[in-house]
Amino acid sequence: MQGLNVFEKGIGYLWACLSLYTGECAYLCLYAAALVYICLRGSRREKEIFIPCSVFLILTVYNPVAPVILDKFFDVNNEYYRFFWLLPVIFLVPYLFAKLILSAAKGTDRVTISLLILCICLVSGKYVYSDGLKLATNIYKMPDELIKISEVIHDDSDAEYPKAFLEYEYNMQMRQYDPKILLTIDREDYLYAAGNTYTDEMLNDEMHPQYRLLAALVKMQPVEEEAFLDALEATKTEYVVLNRNNPRTSFLLIAGLKKVQETENHIVFKYSIKEPYDFELVDYSVVY
């Protein structure tokens, strides 16, 4: 989990992890209540199915010592929460809800219990579309503008595989739609940029010229025009696509990049590479 470390947190890691996992949801409490009900009033089968695994999970996965021990063998910092998926919340809680409703006498009782349970469900969780249900506008489930940008780049470029610098969201989406566009920035570099600023040493690092691009266009750090153009040249980046609101659009024009086309919210810029480079797929026929 992001920001959590077993080594730093020790046995406190589990609670911190569980707290992030459940967030505003109370389903684990409902599960605990359902388990108590099964212990007290459950049938033989219900006890056989739900109690041993829950006890075993409490002793292992939900044991604060477990992540500390596991971390000695595997790096579990980012993935320990997945063990929480094993608690059969999705079976036990709905099962008891359905049983309660269907066991109630028909009529007002059943309606009242149903409404009560529905309310419990709604206040126990956070709706998956609480930020709004966004319907896809095309069959690819990609922003229409990204598809347009792909067309603009291919129409303009002579290369089969043009290389582009894109802002975060489009950078993560472009190659799902169009694998013919190569990207200057990989995922790790973008994740680094999201939480850090670049030091002078990093900006002068000839091995990682992409740092200068990220510093200038994403982190809005001052970067010399020449150093920026050198970075475009070194990374063979021919196209830069920025949101119209990005304050660095004028910097690109001053640096000599040409505006190829504007879409609804984005501008596609072109940098004329001094030493043209055409990416080719590796020829494996010699290997076979």
Next chain:
Amino acid sequence: MSNAILIALSVICNFILYLSFGSFITRKAGGSKETCPLLLSLIVGFFFYYFLFFIVCVGPMKYYRPLSMLTGIWVPFAVIVVAVSFVMNGRSWLKAVKEAADHVKSHPLISLFIVLLVAAQVFLVSATYNFTLDAAYYVANVATSVETNMMNVYDPFTGAWQDHYEMRYFFATYQIQDAVVCQATHIPALIWTKSVMATTVIILTNIVYYMIAGKLFAYVDEENEGRKINKEAAVLVMMAFMFIINLTFITIYTSSLFLMTRTYEGKAIVGNLAVAAIFLLFMSMNDDTLTVRPWLMTFLVCFGAATISSSANMLLPVELTVLFLPMIVRKKRWGMLFKYAACVIPGIVFSMIYVLYVKGYFVFYTFPK
């Protein structure tokens, strides 16, 4: 409209494929006690299919053969399996379909509501727009593999050539199967993954939910001799609450979020479908209703899940342990311990290989060295 038809036909083809593969494993498992062999075949078939694909895929991938070579091997093989399965199992499928039709006829309204419930989920997972970081790897890997006609050789994030395979993803050949289908059918990777596979996975998950709910309320029927409850209605209500929980048990870490927004990803399949399938098999072995090859089915779900996402390597051995060990001890069937161990081994072996890779003991290069 034509895209909707394409997606619907692709999903149907997927189900025919899984049913054909699964029926070889579940043959005769539909004896008098097991009521849903058709549905069980679909579920087991899904994992069996990916298990076999892994066996066929790893060799060509390790020796950097082109994707088209794998497509040339796998597609005819799958077609032959479907044809043979049709000949061998066609009659039992027909019988099972007739039984299912009778069941629907006897509970038309409840069946309709169940279909509507699943249809609502299909709509949500296939028609909504979701931005997820991991799709930048998974979907782009399918698109990149098709574009370059290679498997895992080019970096999906940037398109750059990689000199070695990333072992974290090497054994998870699920995406390569997607690439094979995309190459064979010319369906774009985005449509295949985010629409066809998302629909397939959400339906399969609901099938397992239906079977688990059916079992739980069959127990209620058995134990409440005096006061019966309407089992079919109870199943519908339980499935409705499962849906509500999947809609509302939401943080960026829950399996419900993965199911509703990242349905096509390996992690979502492992965290929802595979975990539920193991739970179903556990219930069936616990009540002794599944007597034909139950451990083989469990093994295939475990191994198949490990080839879908590396998350299964740790998750399913733990699930098997917490579910099956207490059952083995209670039933005093010590011979099952070996079968349990056999199911746990693939995940542990894959994990160990990954640890050795991380510690620098070996590298698989993408070219001869």
